[in-house]
Amino acid sequence: MSAARDIRPRQDDLGVQTQHISTSPSASFHSPSSHSSALARTIPVINAKHLKPFATTDIKVLLLENVNQAGRDMLQQQGYQVEFLKSSLPEDQLIEKIRDVHVIGIRSKTKLTERVLKEAKNLIVIGCFCIGTNQVDLQCAAAQGVAVFNSPFSNSRSVAELVIGEIIALARQLGDRSNEMHNGTWNKVSNKCWEIRGKTLGIIGYGHIGAQLSVLAEAMSMSVIYFDVLNMMSLGTAHQVESLDQLLAQADFITCHVPELPETKGMIGKAQFEKMKTGSYLINASRGTVVDIPALVEAMRSGRVAGAALDVYPNEPAGNGDYFTNDLNEWATDLRSLKNLILTPHIGGSTEEAQSAIGVEVAQALTQYVNEGTTLGAVNLPEVTLRSLTMDEPNHCRLTFLLLFLQVVYIHKNIPGVLRKVNEIIGDHNVDKQMTDSRGDVAYLMADISNVNAAVIKDLYERFESLSSRIMTRILY
Ligand SMILES: NC(=O)c1ccc[n+]([C@@H]2O[C@H](COP(=O)([O-])OP(=O)(O)OC[C@H]3O[C@@H](n4cnc5c(N)ncnc54)[C@H](O)[C@@H]3O)[C@@H](O)[C@H]2O)c1
Numbered sequence: 001m002s003a004a005r006d007i008r009p010r011q012d013d014l015g016v017q018t019q020h021i022s023t024s025p026s027a028s029f030h031s032p033s034s035h036s037s038a039l040a041r042t043i044p045v046i047n048a049k050h051l052k053p054f055a056t057t058d059i060k061v062l063l064l065e066n067v068n069q070a071g072r073d074m075l076q077q078q079g080y081q082v083e084f085l086k087s088s089l090p091e092d093q094l095i096e097k098i099r100d101v102h103v104i105g106i107r108s109k110t111k112l113t114e115r116v117l118k119e120a121k122n123l124i125v126i127g128c129f130c131i132g133t134n135q136v137d138l139q140c141a142a143a144q145g146v147a148v149f150n151s152p153f154s155n156s157r158s159v160a161e162l163v164i165g166e167i168i169a170l171a172r173q174l175g176d177r178s179n180e181m182h183n184g185t186w187n188k189v190s191n192k193c194w195e196i197r198g199k200t201l202g203i204i205g206y207g208h209i210g211a212q213l214s215v216l217a218e219a220m221s222m223s224v225i226y227f228d229v230l231n232m233m234s235l236g237t238a239h240q241v242e243s244l245d246q247l248l249a250q251a252d253f254i255t256c257h258v259p260e261l262p263e264t265k266g267m268i269g270k271a272q273f274e275k276m277k278t279g280s281y282l283i284n285a286s287r288g289t290v291v292d293i294p295a296l297v298e299a300m301r302s303g304r305v306a307g308a309a310l311d312v313y314p315n316e317p318a319g320n321g322d323y324f325t326n327d328l329n330e331w332a333t334d335l336r337s338l339k340n341l342i343l344t345p346h347i348g349g350s351t352e353e354a355q356s357a358i359g360v361e362v363a364q365a366l367t368q369y370v371n372e373g374t375t376l377g378a379v380n381l382p383e384v385t386l387r388s389l390t391m392d393e394p395n396h397c398r399l400t401f402l403l404l405f406l407q408v409v410y411i412h413k414n415i416p417g418v419l420r421k422v423n424e425i426i427g428d429h430n431v432d433k434q435m436t437d438s439r440g441d442v443a444y445l446m447a448d449i450s451n452v453n454a455a456v457i458k459d460l461y462e463r464f465e466s467l468s469s470r471i472m473t474r475i476l477y
């Protein structure tokens with residue numbers, strides 16, 4: 001982050017210690033360190049996190065699931081209080097922890113359900129350090145004014161490369177030959193081992209990963225067809241088919257790259273396996289619910305499916321250790337008994353390159369949201385940004401002795417008449433910029449206000465908070 005975006009009190013470019021103005025009648029100036037408590041004493045009924053002068057050192061961040069070092073470093077460099085855990089947490093422990101934090105960073109395992117989010121009284125933002133956001137109740141988060149960010153494509157290439165490796169490994173039964181050699185058996189065979197050149201790859205879901213994979217597969221002389229609910233631009237000579245059934249009937253290798261949605265749950269089940277070519281292959285590196293595992297077991301036993309690779313499962317553990325127990329998944333023994341079945345522990349996006357890129361991307365989005373209220377890239381709120389002139393000018397500090405520059409972030413219900421009321425509140429002030437946008441039931445408004453006397457802050461905050469449309473008010477200064 002550039003220094004200009006860091007609105008912490010600091011030895012600024014004017015060469016003086018920037019001071020905050022307190023609304024306390026008995027104390028006009030406080031150092032940044034003493035200010036918070038003075039304000040909290042003066043205005044005990046107001047949630048201090050939204051009202052007191054913004055200090056990154058007040059921000060508590062909880063990072064779960066071994067978020068990459070690059071992202072952790074960026075958040076720590078902001079001055080935030082960062083707690084880091086290697087694994088996910090069971091729901092009850094998560095609830096205990098989340099009550100206290102302003103920011104939570106997770107990957108694909110941590111379930112932020114309505115029950116958890118309702119307890120997250122201080123939470124302002126969630127960072128999914130991955131692509132998928134199905135583990136978060138996005139609507140509930142939005143309704144609470146909690147922004148959610150992810151990294152939409154930083155691990156796409158890693159997944160696509162894994163799938164290419166698996167296509168060759170399945171076609172040549174590499175997993176079985178390797179296991180046999182590990183067990184001391186020399187088993188040189190060519191029966192039902194194939195080149196992939198000239199074979200047809202069927203991609204279900206032609207988004208970031210599917211499209212990337214399409215290019216790599218064509219470079220190895222495969223023909224590519226794909227099925228997507230949207231009309232997608234074909235890359236190379238790939239072509240879109242009109243139905244899933246068409247893809248199932250034509251492809252030699254089928255690979256799933258759809259998000260977890262109600263309509264993708266069990267998308268590949270008994271009926272779909274019956275429509276696949278005999279001797280075809282299936283790969284699932286999307287979400288565990290997309291493929292019906294008992295139906296896959298049956299299709300492999302019958303020979304309809306000659307091989308499969310699974311990277312994702314309906315129930316995945318919180319951390320590393322024992323997994324394939326029948327207690328958790330009744331099909332575990334069946335899967336382990338099958339030949340030419342590659343099982344990996346959800347490593348599609350687990351490369352050094354992907355993880356550090358995700359770390360940086362999501363940490364940056366979180367920082368911009370926490371420090372400036374910018375929602376660019378949010379997956380559940382309208383995207384609003386307000387680059388203030390004040391912050392772009394390196395020699396301009398946000399706060400001078402009696403003239404204050406502040407930013408209002410008002411997250412509210414998307415109902416008629418709100419803007420009129422907002423403008424009644426800020427209309428008498430010097431509004432430099434104002435932006436608002438809505439997404440479904442929630443709207444997001446940002447306003448830069450300058451030349452405000454510090455005493456006005458409490459009044460502004462209380463008036464915003466009293467509006468019936470209010471979801472969350474933040475005043476950054
Ligand atoms: N194994 C891993 O480690 C790993 C890594 C990254 C992503 N993923 C998973 O892969 C999924 C896909 O990633 P992406 O980046 O390509 O997502 P994306 O959003 O770019 O693409 C998904 C595509 O699926 C299409 N789609 C949605 N519903 C569909 C349906 N019912 N039928 C056909 N197509 C449908 C969408 O239109 C879109 O084009 C993610 O949602 C995530 O769950 C897994």
Ligand SMILES: O=C(O)[C@H](O)COP(=O)(O)O
Binds near residue numbers: 155350
């Ligand atoms: O959604 C994703 O990006 C992948 O499923 C990877 O998830 P992970 O970060 O938990 O490995």
